[in-house]
Amino acid sequence: MKGVLDDSLRLVNMTAACGPIIYRGGLFGPAYQFNAFVAEPSANLIKRDILTERGNIVRGREAYHGREFLASVDERFRPVSLYDGPDGALYIVDMYRGIIQHKTYLTPYLANEIGKRSLIKPLSCGRLYKVYPAGKKLTPVTFPEDPVKLVALLGNVNGYVRDKAQQILVDSKPQQAIPALKEALKSTNPLFVTHALWTLEGFGELQADEVLALLQSPQWNIRMQALTASPTVIAQNNYKAFVPVLTAMVNDTTAAPYVGFVTNSIKTYDQQAADNILFTLAKRHPKNNYVGDAIVAALQGREQAFEKQMLAYLPDTGLAVNKRINKVVVAIEDAKLNSDPKLMAKYYPRGVAIYATVCKTCHGEDGNGITALAPPLNKSEIVNGNKTTMISIVLKGLSGPVKIAGHVYKAPEISGEMPGFADNKDFTDDDLAQVMNFVRRSWQNKGDKVNASDVKTLRAKLASRQKVFTMDELGTPAKSVAADPSIKTN
Template sequence: MKKYAYILLLLGAVIGLYQCTAHKMLATSPNNPPKADPNSSPVVPASESISKMKLEPGMAIKLIASEPLISTPVAMTFDRYNRIWVIEMEDYMPDTTGKGENEPLGKVVLLSDKNKDGVYDDRKIIIDSLVMPRALCLIEDGILVAEPPRLYYYQLKNDKVVKRTLVDAKYTDGGNVEHQPNGLYRALDNWIYNANSPKRYRKQGEKWLIEPAHEKGQWGITQDDEGRMYANDNSTNLQGDYFPPSLGLTNKNQRGLAGFNERTVADNRTFPIRPTTGVNRGYMKGVLDDSLRLVNFTAACGPMIYRGGLFGPDYQMNAFVAEPAGNLIKRDILAEKGNLVKGREAYLHREFLASVDERFRPVSLYNGPDGALYVIDMYRGIIQHKTYLTPYLAGEIGKRNLTKPLSCGRLYKIYPAGKKLINVTFPDDPVKLVALLGNANGYVRDEAQRILVDTKPQQALPALREALKSGNPLLVTHALWTLEGFGELKADQVLALLQSADWKIRMQALTVAPNIINNDNYSRFTPVLSQLVAANDTTEAPYVGFVTASLQKYDRKAGDAILFSLAKKYPKNNYVADAIVSNVQGREEAFQKEMLKVVPDTALAINKRIGRVVAAIEDSKLNSDPALMAKYYPRGVAIFGTVCKTCHGEDGNGVTALAPPLNKSEIVNGDKTVMISILLKGLTGPVKINGHVYKAPEISGEMPGFADNKDFSDDDLAQVMNFVRRSWQNKGSKINAADVKALRAKLASRQKNFTIDELQQPATQNPNIKTN
């Protein structure tokens, strides 16, 4: 160990510990990387980075780009020429205080492999002087770029910007940098979705459409072959939807639809191969194990469903999740059972990829044109934003000099060892592009669809129509949505596919049907949907319920008849029940009464789910006036919107897998000392609100404190607490800045979060709260 440390020091003297330069790549990783020194984290030259990794046996990893070609990459996408477009976020957290993070240092750069050796060697800056850019998406002759709080479309010519259009001035409506929308993922249905966002986008001619979407995740978003979407939050391995993202969006009064944002993989265990003391709450019991390694996810991000077709059948329907705080990438194995998609981690006590280099920060993962898995390594010391950075972590950063450098970054690709990688060429011939819609590589299918939809060559239409008749589920799926993107999909084609014996094909036909049903053809869909109900297919039933919403404005009587048929057949099925409720916005109470005539048992799922929405509507009528709260507590409203809303919900009713309700919370309405203590020093573990015990995985299990955050004054914290204590249906007493200041002083020496049991002890029901 001493010898290794001496070699590192000697190497540091030669290259400079804080200077990053370009180095030649290595093609494979060792099975037994050297041990990490928990007291030292020098910059590892790019040429040696792979030697610090342990990779799944049988796999190879290749460095394809590194500094100075790229710097602090966070997101990327390929174009049809296999060039890589990269977002660089060099302005993120220059030090532990975040000083200078609003400097316009962000860029969109284009990487090319000029000599075709598989390593990118050319860099072109396309857009510069951006502040904290976070996502990009190619579309038509330009690129969407998210630069909070705005979303812009840059029209390009010869890779140069010729025009900039504001698409959405409120792409990020509140939220700090860790909780702002990102992703810009162009999905199977031709809409662009985001993690951490209730919106989706689509370009229609010169107009941009912005519609509601199911909100999910924190950083990164992905889809499977059926177009179902997956995401996660920092403490959750993987969450996903059982249904495509365009369904279930027709009743704004409905919250938490069954089948959306479900826990796909329950196990959050991680297995780093180095001590990971540099995590935000490494001082807390249970965060690190006896060997000082991260126990559970704390920075899960960048999930990806592998669809490359190169890894073999064992990797079909696998998910990969990045964990930059643990310097690793996890593999999960997913399986379908009816509508449900559930999974498990692939290995016990090890990971698909892990590194002993603390600066290895995988943040985003991608399928590539050659079937490989692509990894973005932000390669830096600081990844925790200042909003939540604890003094403990600041100390760890200082101890190992992790602040500098700020200009590193690496891209890798992973593939089966010994396999020849071949990039698919996307031809100009539209008919040949149509043939690629059935390719084994999901990225290739997606890209061929994107090119066809963006260019709309009319010569492709006959081939697309023939593809619908092929019987190949993958080819049919993409041909179907490509025709939808052209605006050329016909009712006859969808109705024919609804008769298919293949469920995957019927699934896509049902999903696209709401886009096709109109006043001229709805009567043709009504009997077909009724026939599908009669088929007694439990998997199909929720889809029928969702699609029936499209019939309602043309023939409510016929639509309701289908809904009542579904309810009688599946009264205990939550997925069917919520699909039914998605039909009845604005008439929930009246529909509830009609449903009780059909299904009288109030204990059944269908009546419970309708009743829940009716009760929520009535409950919301008692809420306080938000405009009045904004007038009294403007700073509190602003802080809630940037820090609290993402986890606790805009309506204060909590967000599944993140945080419990604030509305009608005993803590919010109770002793102000308890609430101040939580806001200053944080809360961990289960918490009981309104008779319900919230604990992981229903919530993340931890709320950070803000005592050490210099951005928030005593008055700021008082304002946000007063806003919460008087909003919705809360009636808590007023808190003054002096109250916060006094308790801050009493708790100054306290390091750990509170537990609710500790706060509710008689000795702590006053300002003399224990400080140990």
């Protein structure tokens, strides 16, 4: 496909990113701390990205130009998971397989290459790699039985060690560790404070006054951890102490979205106080999408009523806060028009099952598509149009761009190609008819019925075709592939 490979026949973009990790091992040095490492098994490499945090936004940039952190010319090198180790090294799980595509998406070309190059073998040869700096001594940490010594490890430079010490403490809940944990809350090491805070929360021993004190910390990351922990301690007898503190934090742009989420806990005891915080957030940050989303998250079940109040308070419908709320209100009203999913499951059980296992990943559970993967099926002209167009796409696949509801979807908004199912022996004509009927009658779609005989007829007509379709070939969704002799089938 055009744009997928560069001039040297290497992938332009990642297509199978998986097993990401933020490195916290402490062994690689400051330049690597909190870098992102991502496995790319289809390209036989591991990418390293340097992250920078500014406010609520984390951005990444490639650590290298023209090369990767780790790459192999062995096409069976398939890194799938990455981990921090107890010694600070980076551990890599290599599936070591020649072929990793799901059989649903194997084209005849791929199947032929797999056989020709014996890529299905060898099996059971998975590998583990340990990556660490040359000359560095690896010293795994041992975890003592003494609870106080375990608390001390919560401030260790290695994230694996901190996590493991916290896990051991929370699982066993030794009461003699509590004084040391409370003392750790006074540390200036934000990581030590963070782990002590959540370990106390895991013990059920975290107190409201301790969280309130941390909310006043001069260190931003400690304040945010305290905000996140606040819902676990807010109660009827103390919520009034949190209201002024949260209101004061509204002016902090980075803290504002967190404050919005915490209002859910205040709402339980005083909805008006919670709403006042939300209104203050909206007035202080009317163009901030993160604040808008936090406000929406606090409104479940009363979005429409709150929207009316908000418009009276901030009448400009172009503000990000109002647009965010209105988007949810419209979606709720839209969902009320959707078909009954229980009826769909009754009429098309096999179609429901196939959609859930094969189609949902890209097109979404609600049929409204997923950014960077696939366009919407809900209210799509293709889905609601002539059934032979949809059958052709399901059988032979479709390559973008795709125009739906007046919008042209193309890479990177969607991936380049949807594979066809004509060569997949797991799906019968009736299976494909069922999944199409499910899609054509679900959500707000009103397409006519597809019969297994329709699929069989078109399968025979398109048997010699090797390429996926494009929308230019298919013409308008209302146009029938089977009836139009100008559409080439090869």
